[in-house]
Amino acid sequence: MTSSRPFNFAPGPATLPEPVLRQVAEEMLDWHGSGMSVMEMSHRGKEFVSIAERAEADLRELLAVPANFRILFMQGGGLGENAIVPMNLSRGGKVDVVITGSWSRKSAAEARRYADVQIAADIGKTGVIPRDWQLRDDAAYLHLCTNETIDGVEFHDLPQSANGVPLVIDISSHMLSRPIDWSRVGLAFGGAQKNVGPAGLTMVFVREDLLGRALDICPSAFNYETVAAHQSMFNTPPTFAIYVAGLVFQWVKGFEYAGLRGLAAIERQNIDKARLLYEALDASSLYENRVDPSCRSRMNVPFFLKNEALNEVFLADAKAAGLLQLKGHKSVGGMRASIYNAMPLAGVQALVSFLKTFEARHG
Template sequence: MSRAFNFSAGPAALPEPVLRQVREEMLEWKSERASVMEVSHRGQAFIDCAAEAERDLRELMAIPDEYAVLFLQGGATTLAALLPMNLAGPDASADYVLTGHWGEKALENAKPLLHANIAASSKEGGYTSLPDRNDWQLTPGAAYVHYTPNETIHGVEFHDIPDVGDVPLVADVSSNILSRPMDVRRFGVLYGGAQKNLGPSGLVIVIVRKDLLGRHGRNLPPIFELQNQAKNDSMFNTPATLSWYIAGLVFKWLKANGGAVAMEAQNREKANLLYGSIDGSGGFYRNEVRPDCRSWMNVPFFLPDAALDKPFLKEAEAAGLLGLKGHRALGGMRASIYNAMPVAGVNALVDFMGDFARRNG
């Protein structure tokens, strides 16, 4: 087997030690004489596994007791619709800050459920920068403010947490959770699909301040009521047990490797390497995002001629560099360099890019 460096945006690379442990435990997990995905989520073995995963995540992120941690089925897009239902009534208003595709998606999911206002947007500039905080038009009395700290497609990222006063701040952190330390107390809700930095697809994690739940005044189906999941330890219905178990292993891996502080240092190093290669290519490669808001997680870049895209991808794959094709909305290339991508992988990509440019420039 020749394992390649996987730069896919999601589902994305998982830490190799985690994959090896999953392989070893796939047929017989612990003393259950069955796979983790075959045992009951009501059994003590899985209850203990789930509780340990939550404890580890709370430790990694310093999550206060007044926040519930939910491990739910689905992805962030599902939560983008569930959260408006659970945080506000149908006559309420909420503000949305748009910095890319996933912010737009969250807004579209909210529109049928409340008065969703665009408080700020960088769409006019092609989502290559962030809207100046001084220009945000926040709605008085809004139920919450929603934003996407890191946009995987456009490759823009907030490198600080915006101040919105006393209004609950809601963030889709699918692609940058645990990539650096984050002050959970600054948020009302953090939510994200696991398939980029935390585990495989099928799982979405929600960190929500408990006092925000159950006060919306809607008559929701019980399964859509997040308070029911909080009261039942995320087991109101059958959870995504395999994904939850693997996320727990990723948390162990993160703890063993220095946690969010160590990830920040490594992610900064990887991003500097890759952007340095792009900026130092003499124009052969280009990234169109304003430098102060470039993403550490997702790096879109373009070649001087689109006719070179296919040869680049074909040669990159042959060199063991996978998942570099850009999103269809932008074209070009995109390298996703989440926590599980080692510095060696970015160095291999940088070396390949330099060689390709010399041969085709």
């Protein structure tokens, strides 16, 4: 990717592939000779139906989603799913949650409104995913956030859930960055705005045997069985966000890197980008990452300046160098580089070069 645009390390809404943005711009006033922008189309018209069907088919192909999973295009974001999941799956019973950071902690708090929640394990401030989990055989499901956007913790392998307890995974910030072992998953969900597309679209992958369990209080538009029965058209879906996400899926399918193509190429580049950045941080005397190497995220890399008095200077200099939105989340401070699929290797190389230059001046 060659561009004069700055490199945007935002955690979400986040950077999008430049070819996708250019195609959106070209099609803004007239999609494929229809005389309409996608934003103006009926969600039930043949034009948009074709867009949605292709997006779903491409997503299913990219992630090798089995036939017994339904893909739902919904709204509400990952935070909304923290309520929608227990309303659909908990049956008012037991839910186990492994806390690995801020998002799984929010998931547990929200699920308590609808279920008996047990914290099966808690990472605390250790920076290492706990190994010993206290799990209940009769839990309705086990919840994991498989990539913590704020804390930079990622599960590199999914656990095998015991006794048939469904595994629910929040994949918001690493969706489409790597394959998923669907044999270990009952339901996966994620907001699009971190690694797939613009804000407004939430994708849910639900195994068919888990449909039809919703609590009576669950709104119809959030009932997975209802949404699945209407092919995600029970209410007006986030049409423009689906369209842009569909273009991203096409971009991923055609992506080439290191002799690979598609999701395999995306994953290989993500591994290389993360390695390059972590190696620079680990070799530094000015910066530090506090997550154990065994569970460091490939997507979200939080780091801290050991001299925090330099934080504002660092951010100002980074912006002047064309490196945007590196400030860490307000709850943890420091810095964070989100290096999603659309962040090219050149962007990480530019960041590493800046890190070294800044340390030479201030270290």
